Amino acid sequence: MPKLTIAQNILAANDTYAAGIRQALAPRHIFSINFMSSPGAGKTALLERTIERLGGQLQIGVIEGDVETSADAERIEAAGASETVQINTRGNCHLEAHMVQAALDQLDLDRVELLIIENIGNLICPNAWDLGEDLRVVITSTTEGDDKPSKYPQMFADAQVVVINKIDLLPYVDYDLEKARRQVLALNPQVRFFEVSCRTGAGLVEWCDWLADFARREVTSGSKELQR
Amino acid sequence: MHELAMAQSITEVVVKKARENQARQVNTVRLLIGDGSGVVTGPLTFCFEMIAGTEPLLTGARLEIERVPHRARCRVCATEYTIPDFVICCPNCGRWESEVISGTELQILDMEFEAENEQGVQLCQN
Numbered sequence: 001m002p003k004l005t006i007a008q009n010i011l012a013a014n015d016t017y018a019a020g021i022r023q024a025l026a027p028r029h030i031f032s033i034n035f036m037s038s039p040g041a042g043k044t045a046l047l048e049r050t051i052e053r054l055g056g057q058l059q060i061g062v063i064e065g066d067v068e069t070s071a072d073a074e075r076i077e078a079a080g081a082s083e084t085v086q087i088n089t090r091g092n093c094h095l096e097a098h099m100v101q102a103a104l105d106q107l108d109l110d111r112v113e114l115l116i117i118e119n120i121g122n123l124i125c126p127n128a129w130d131l132g133e134d135l136r137v138v139i140t141s142t143t144e145g146d147d148k149p150s151k152y153p154q155m156f157a158d159a160q161v162v163v164i165n166k167i168d169l170l171p172y173v174d175y176d177l178e179k180a181r182r183q184v185l186a187l188n189p190q191v192r193f194f195e196v197s198c199r200t201g202a203g204l205v206e207w208c209d210w211l212a213d214f215a216r217r218e219v220t221s222g223s224k225e226l227q228r
Numbered sequence: 229m230h231e232l233a234m235a236q237s238i239t240e241v242v243v244k245k246a247r248e249n250q251a252r253q254v255n256t257v258r259l260l261i262g263d264g265s266g267v268v269t270g271p272l273t274f275c276f277e278m279i280a281g282t283e284p285l286l287t288g289a290r291l292e293i294e295r296v297p298h299r300a301r302c303r304v305c306a307t308e309y310t311i312p313d314f315v316i317c318c319p320n321c322g323r324w325e326s327e328v329i330s331g332t333e334l335q336i337l338d339m340e341f342e343a344e345n346e347q348g349v350q351l352c353q354n
Contacts, residue, residue: 003340004249010237010259010334094230125230128266128334153314154266186315189324 014129017097021132024104025115030061031215032115034131036155037139038148039121042165044072045198046139046207047116048079053208054114055080058215061112063087063103065095065120072118082111094125097132114215123152134218141166142175149183157187161194163207168197234267234334235275238291239283242339246285251341254289258338264298264311264331298331 009015025032035043044064051060061083064073073086085103087095100117107115117133119126138159140148143166149156156162162184170177177195184191194210196203238257246254257276261267273291280286298311302318303325309318316326 001255001340002249002251002343003338004245005338006241006245006336007338008241008336010234010241010336013237013240092233094233096233124266125233128230128234150313154264157314157316185324186317189316 014097017101018130018132021101028109029219030112030115031219032133033135033137034117034119034133035137036119036126038123038144041139041141042198043118043139044075047076049198049204050208051079051081054212059111059113061107061115063100063117065118083107093120093122094129095119096129100131123155127155127158135160137161139163139165142169142173146176146180153187156184161192163194163196165196165198167195167202168200231271232275235272235279238336239279241336243285246341250344252344253342254286254339256290256292256340258292260294260296260333260335260337262296262331262333265334269293296330296333299329300326301329302326
């Protein structure tokens, strides 16, 4: 019986799209971020606060992934994003690079300097799909419990940034900030942390300033590539 | 349930290769899956068989999965070890400075198939 060597990555088709996205964004000096979290951790809230703070200095484009509805895209537009596209996956649990490519075709990239892709709320599946992003940001929150990094290790292991949201609720929930940080560091010693409250604004200055700075440096140094 | 999307990607690649090589029937597809890839064998096999059932070329095709251990090498003392639950701490020196050396694989290795015409089969590798 004939045997044929294939020796191909299972996600090779996705990786081709992801490479195409990088090739499209790099010459335009667009810095791109993949926002991932469980449902309700505050991805959209962090996006809103980030746009409100940085929208004056950076043109921000958003690709908003949701299973259904365009409610989040409407929130993002109201916050002042330059360009917004909604992707509805109709049941799919994660975004794939071809969906992002199709969304990019609907964006006016001349009006985008920072592109934020909000993935589907899910701490497992989105991690396997490279979306052509420069930075992976995982958002977790104090209401989810401090054991999430250990329970969903891959998501936290592959992120460059972990944002802990809802720190204003720390007095009311059994969340040990140090324990959560230790768990993430055990998986990912190089990770950068931010502790914020999208509700009170705590920590948002540090996050936004760092992000604007990092994006500018990456884009101007020309060394824009995913560090994974 | 990302195993379903993975299974779809696998069947797309395999069907394309099968057509290019005038396969009548694909019998076996071999995969290399790392223990650190987050892909679970049971659901992947289930999803593959479900999709294979809708594709004549893949009817009855079997998935053979070879797992690769998730391993790391300590940058400080060069100890190589199996990573327990993604925690990359060296068991020898206790440092957190290891690099992952295996276990992230997600590869389709090869497939066995019956050719349309058993004589003069020429494999098309591209």
